[in-house]
Amino acid sequence: MTDPLAEIVTLLQPVTTHSKVVSGAGAWGVRRSDAGHPFYCVVLEGACRLAAGVREPVTLRQGDFVLIPAAHDFSMTSLATVGPAAFHTSPVELRPGEFRLGDASAVPDTHLVVGHCVFRSADAALLVSLLPELVHVRGEQRLATLVQLVRDESRAQRAGREVVLARLLEVLLIEALRSSAETGASPGLLRALADVRLSAAIRRMHEHPARAWTIAQLAKEAALSRSAFFERFSRAVGIAPMEYLLAWRMALAKDLLRHNACNIAEVAERVGYSSASTFSVAFTRHAGLPPSQYAREHVGAHPGH
Structure with missing residues (x-):
């Protein structure tokens, strides 16, 4: 799991x-x-x-x-x-x-x-x-x-x-x-994982980041209505469910690009995009530079050093 x-x-x-x-x-x-x-x-x-x-x-x-x-x-x-x-x-x-x-x-x-x-x-x-x-x-x-x-x-x-x-x-x-059993902590992943309903949805997002998730599907995983899930998730994590999913996909994509694990099309497929071009647009909007340039500048590097 x-x-x-x-x-x-x-x-x-x-x-x-x-x-x-x-x-x-x-x-x-x-x-x-x-x-x-x-x-x-x-x-x-x-x-x-x-x-x-x-x-x-x-x-x-x-x-x-x-x-x-x-x-x-x-x-x-x-x-x-x-x-x-x-x-x-x-x-x-x-x-x-x-x-x-x-x-x-x-x-x-x-x-x-x-x-x-x-x-x-x-x-x-x-x-x-x-x-x-x-x-x-x-x-x-x-x-x-x-x-x-x-x-x-x-x-x-x-x-x-x-x-x-x-x-x-x-x-x-x-x-x-x-x-840390402090479930009343500031909004974040720990607080959400302490919530049985939300943790079910978060685990599914992490298990299958490439799936074309909708709020309805994630709410079903959490056994909550769409509105209840959206509100509960946003309050616990501090960002909306789709914002979290996008951030997680982009973090995975950057990791794959840094390690030169696969080409742009393969990265796109592994993080839930139907084509390299739609992934490139989303990645550029998120990271501020195209995935090919990000890979060239960061491959084998240790960010932050």
């Missing part, structure tokens, strides 16, 4: 940039602006507070995992009262890959593993928009184990390191999103 969540994470092409162990003692605070790159953190010991965007600050405790698929401005602080001065002190590097926040001479009460990665996909913005803005998972040991594996692998210089890291990151992201 097709797993839309796994497909989207795989298409994102996550690549780790760095991970580190951070300990904190006393009052400390750190602000980051990550230009929309993914950020994750697992609390190994103690507790801290995370503030991201306009959301209420979240208290993270031992065993918690948090993922921000597109981090912009966020801050992490100790639970102790933090004044503005705490944000002006730089982390102290204790040893390679290990940093101290707050009082470097005190016994730390908080230990974290934090990591950053990038999504190489040319469609990262689209795909990330289908994910929740913030995923907070409590008490999932599997996630802590996966983070530890990512950290160990990123430090080792073993053969096949990049391949192993890419696969571990995919599993980590899928596990984090799957573990």
Whole structure:
């Protein structure tokens, strides 16, 4: 059975940039602006507070995992009262890959593993928009184990390191999103997949992207009326069903063109177009350049690098 969540994470092409162990003692605070790159953190010991965007600050405790698929401005602080001065002190590097926040001479009460990665996909913005803005998972040991594996692998210089890291990151992201039971999250794919009716329709779209789907057919898959399906889908995902289907088809087409997997006519057929010319028109409108030019410019490349 097709797993839309796994497909989207795989298409994102996550690549780790760095991970580190951070300990904190006393009052400390750190602000980051990550230009929309993914950020994750697992609390190994103690507790801290995370503030991201306009959301209420979240208290993270031992065993918690948090993922921000597109981090912009966020801050992490100790639970102790933090004044503005705490944000002006730089982390102290204790040893390679290990940093101290707050009082470097005190016994730390908080230990974290934090990591950053990038999504190489040319469609990262689209795909990330289908994910929740913030995923907070409590008490999932599997996630802590996966983070530890990512950290160990990123430090080792073993053969096949990049391949192993890419696969571990995919599993980590899928596990984090799957573990999140926050169905009240911001509109996106996770929220829709938590809805039994909508997930049936989404899985069918992913299984058969080339089918000439209509709202009526998708509504039937979801066992809903056309109007109820359209409204429920749009509210949950944040875009209309046909807009989602088009975006998914184009993401698949770009992936096929990048990998030089087949010619334009074959790509057109695989993503639901009756001819290469109708596909070319739709692709050009969506991507801003013809598929042949896109293939020439992107084949074998790693978008985002």
